[in-house]
Amino acid sequence: MRIEAVRAIPGLSGFFFDDQRAIKAGATQRGFAYDGSPQTAGFERVREAGESLIVELELADGSVVTGDCAAVQYSGAGGRDPLFRAGEYRPVVEGSVADALRGRDATLFRENAETVEALDPATADSDRLHTAVRYGVSQALLNAAARARGRTPTDVLAAAYDTDPATAPVPVFGQSGDERRTNAEKMLIKEVPVLPHGLFNSVEKVGDDGAVLCEYLAWLADRADALGPEGYAPRFHVDVYGILGEVFGPPYDRTEVTAYFDSLREAAAPYPLQVEGPMDAGSRETQIAQMAELRDGLQSAGVAVDIVADEWCNTFEDVRAFVDRGAADVVQIKTPDLGGVQRSAEAVLYCDGTDTRAYLGGTCNETVTSARACAHVALATDAAQVLAKPGMGFDEGFMVVTNEMRRATRATDATGGSEVAQGPSGDSREARSTGSGDDD
Structure with a gap:
């Protein structure tokens, strides 16, 4: 099954971006916000609303799977990538990322994910795409492979890395x-x-x-x-x-x-x-x-x-x-x-x-x-x-x-070995086991 289209939609994340350097330097919390000046590049305030970028992959059968580009609360600290702005990276996902993925076989999760990992960001600031972009697109690719194979994402990953997955929830x-x-x-x-x-x-x-x-x-x-x-x-x-x-x-x-x-x-x-x-x-x-x-x-x-x-x-x-x-x-x-x-x-x-x-x-x-x-x-x-x-x-x-x-x-x-493939919105469908599904 082929990837036909790639879209991106700015969204929200589950918490906030905080300037860790400013907080450690003594920025004081007043209510839920912080008083003080930001000290990490990209921050306009010590605490800012978190952002995400929703990635949609449309497959050849018309189904759509998603992944969310998101970054850590303390972005830009401890050697991490800079503050993630969804609007800034939407053109990247709908441009170079989409160009690289359009027409590819959706079942080949690991190969597709590594293709994105290696993309040139076309910026002098880094030699790779922002971690948040790679993170969100790879989630969509994982869900695409699961949908195309009729397997769970766990099975797709286990096949790609030849692992024996846990049979009970991890702590x-x-x-x-x-x-x-x-x-x-x-x-x-x-x-x-x-x-x-x-x-x-x-x-x-x-x-x-x-x-x-x-x-x-x-x-x-x-x-x-x-x-x-x-x-x-x-x-x-x-x-x-x-x-x-x-x-x-x-x-x-x-x-x-x-x-x-x-x-x-x-x-x-x-x-x-x-x-x-x-x-x-x-x-x-x-x-x-x-x-x-x-x-x-x-x-x-x-x-x-x-x-x-x-x-x-x-x-x-x-x-x-x-x-x-x-x-x-x-x-x-x-x-x-x-x-x-x-x-x-x-x-x-x-x-x-x-x-x-x-x-x-x-x-x-x-x-x-x-x-x-x-x-x-x-x-x-x-x-x-x-x-x-x-x-x-x-x-x-x-x-x-x-x-x-x-x-x-x-x-x-x-x-008993057949899987229920989980869609990103929580829907499921019965699916027949399709073998090992190794993608490399």
Whole structure:
């Protein structure tokens, strides 16, 4: 089945774009907005409405599938691509991207996605298309291949990468936003496997000496005991956005630091703990060195706290560098930052056989369409955990990702090998199994 037309429509995303550099420099929150001047190129205010670009592919049978171009909340920070403006990139999708895809066989997902990945953006600012463009177009291509083959997107990815997909939903990681107590209690009642993220993105939220974070984890452990049903064993995961680096500073293997992490472990006990983005070193090489230093220090001190790479771990090449150097127990695969969803799949699979686990993440600033696509990536690669998204309200994102994985795994069980191909709007149709469907 051929791709006949490519269209793009400016849309909304599930949250906002925030100037992380300005927030770390002291921009103050007033209500939902921030006072202060932006410090990252492209921002007109510290907090701006999130944008997406809806990509439509029309296939030869007249059906239309979609993908959503979206970028992370903290665009332009930590080595990421600049702020994404949908209007600026609409002509790119309807121009060079459309020219490259029109007439191609829709069943060839991996080949088509790599074609987009390699396109010249025709700008001096970068040697590749903006990550958000590659991300959204690849989602549409994945849905197109699933539609054309009569398979789930999970099956398309599993065939492309010769994987055995997960047969049950991957553990979902809920993010609380600033409502870190109310939303955490919601997560505990709903038995979320990994929680609560916490959004500890300032010294004030962590505490001048880190004590506020420690107190929060003790509270969370108490509430887990009170609200969680018997047998519920969640994993705690907090994101500190590099703030612990501001509180303590290097070197990170010294006793003061490892003792603090041990206090976090004790507060969270008996629940396992992982801490994301402990420092932001300003460059990839320094970040890797400092993360490895902290990890080695924790292991030498016998402190059972896992550390998660986020800052400066954006592209596939970044993920590979962190894994190869043993700089993290977990790496976040930040899906919009890798470009096409096939690159996220490759990054997760790169962790196989190492002592680093893959967390298929992303951002609250995505869309339902991109979240559903990522659920299939998580299943196809059997990631260690997957982010609940979009939005910061928790419930909605948890529902979207969980339900998509349950649909996908149930489709295979119910049909004994035949699949139910899911359209981007949530519709489904019975489809006959078409074999392995390898596309390369």
